[in-house]
Amino acid sequence: MSIKFNDTQMAEFKRLVDRYPQEYQKSALIPALHLAQESFGGWLSSETMDYVAELLSIKPIEVYEVATFYSMFNLKPVGKYLFEVCHTGPCMVSGSDNIVQYIQEKLSIKPGETTADGLFTLKTVECLGACGYAPMMQLGKHYREHLTKEKVDAIVEECRKNAAINN
């Protein structure tokens, strides 16, 4: 994959940068990394990070130190569908352990691993602010809440279908 924003992505990048005073365009770094991660395969390779550094006229190290600090930036490739299941206190008391366990068994992967077909990655994450609707996970841009085994089955099925359509 060549690391270069297409015209639409570049227009979005310009919109992000324009929100800050001219001399402080580094402020756009985190939004720009989100855009880069979405645009280039769901993770940040060093090539991607260097590209963002160049666009913002900052040193690559300034990008690396930020990318390694924030938990939403993936520094390794992840599956097409990333299941981020919350396991902090309020989700734990509402049964998140069972959900994590069930996904592990269903997909035969442990937290941090990706299925052999490259479709699913399982990750346990800390509180996502959905405590009243627990157990829950983040999938892409949205939250999936009040999870049960049946709901997990349906989500996995939905992902497999979407993947088949997009192939």
Place this chain on the structure above:
Amino acid sequence: MGVKLLLENAHIEGIRFYETYRKHGGYRSVEKAIKTMSTDEVVEEVKKSGLRGRGGAGFPAGMKWSFIAKPEGVPRHLVCNADESEPGTFKDRYLMEFLPHLLIEGLIVSSFALGSHDTYIYIRGEYAWIVDILEQAITEAKNNGWLGKNILGSGFDCEIHVQRGAGAYICGEETALIESLEGKRGNPRIKPPFPAVKGLWGRPTVVNNVETLAAVVPIINMGGEEYAKIGVGRSTGTKLISACGNLRKPGVYEIDMTISVEDFIYSDEYCGGIANGKKLKACIPGGSSVPILPANLLLNTAKGEKRIMNYEGLSDGGFATGSMLGSGGFIVLDEDQCVVKNTLTLARFYRHESCGQCSPCREGTGWMEKILHNIEHGKGKMSDIDLLWDIQSKIEGNTICPLGDAAAWPIAAAIRHFRDEFEWHVLNPEESQKRNYGLAHYADKIHVPVTA
């Protein structure tokens, strides 16, 4: 029914969109403030209202505003803290998702009062879909003349921008948030200088929580004095409580801070009692950082009086027998929950979220998680409990930002009130893997000594 100032219209279909919001009285506070009040008068109303920061610290908002420096020729900024990351807290999400225009309206009035021409909403990165909701509301407001150049012909210009974070609890701390907004790691700054003097890009900055800024709308509409009449003492106005855990009806509730904790948990107007007919064992009433209380001390103070759901009520008794209102993240544990395990997940959370700048927090949070992991998994020693106490006491007060305290308090309170449950785990390593300690004596009536 209690008074509702923020969520009054939350049930109206289409209230998320401009036309409906406006039809129900939206943006009146902007008209009132910009057309009939000076900036100082707006600040004065907020001071009179007694509004306290709704993010967790409870610092008077009007006073915070009055600290902003006004050096000649230097732009000032208002930053809205929408980083909501305190476990148990999901009230700002509710406001932004269902009443985005209420926040935008509050932001315009507040930006006017503070002289902020570029105002930023810093929202936690995971709330990705809410960014779209807010940006749409901003566009609608702008298309209708509430944002942009020369608002209502007043000569006041204002733009609101939404910036996403990327997963870091620490960015809810205002100086870490500012660092993050500048495109850096979220390492809190040493204060002073405070943001009011040197904040975003070295400019005077006020950082306020979403709910605080939304509350500015009713304050301007009804006047600060009227607002202050709601509630009791220094707990004025209404507060959003996000209730979760083992409740029949978890969710976001607006309370007027005069009801008792017992009514909040058990009445049908609010949480409807404990789920599945279980008994209440413990509760963390103000977000994961505040002290956990056993059922008996939660419902009644040490003096045997009913505990009230407000700043003073929840902190009655100090940390010895009380807790804090904090962010309003109300986490309920039923009789089947294990306090050791719950404390372990919180210790893991703080270890994960420590930014690593200060060694007591960076090292201490890791040690605490490790020790709790051992106790929870039947490998603990009696001396570990004292060791935990010792570590937490050496983190508290010894770090740049309050994350250190936030990590120490839950552990201190768990040992203070549930020491026998920790000891049971140590003494019964095998049994503790198979069953929970249960309700034990945690809901028993408190003995109130009678003094002559």
